[in-house]
Amino acid sequence: MNGNSAIRQFHRWTSIVFMVAVIFNTVMLVLGRQATWVGLTALFPLILLMITGLYMFALPYLAKSRTPSPARDAA
Template structure:
């Protein structure tokens, strides 16, 4: 598995964990619970999700320059 594919897979699993944490937070709010840790639970996957998302966002811009130079030479 290439590093880019690994980052994409990690990003997918983190987004699933974040979605489940948000659903748990909404369910707790609907039940009237005032547990602060449930609200903070969504931050655990959100922080690395931000990192992997920014990495994938930058890939086309960083890789496009290299691919463009290779295409000019042929």
């Protein structure tokens, strides 16, 4: 497994953790047991999702800048 597929797999599993945290937050809200720590349970996976998502979003642009274009080779 190379680095990019490991990041994608980590992103997938983190999204599952985030979904469970949001469901837990919603259930606690409906039961009336809302606390600050319950609201923050989804924050950590959300930050990880943002970081890995931005990395995967930037991958095609980084790959374009690393591969030489035919116009540069001809010059």
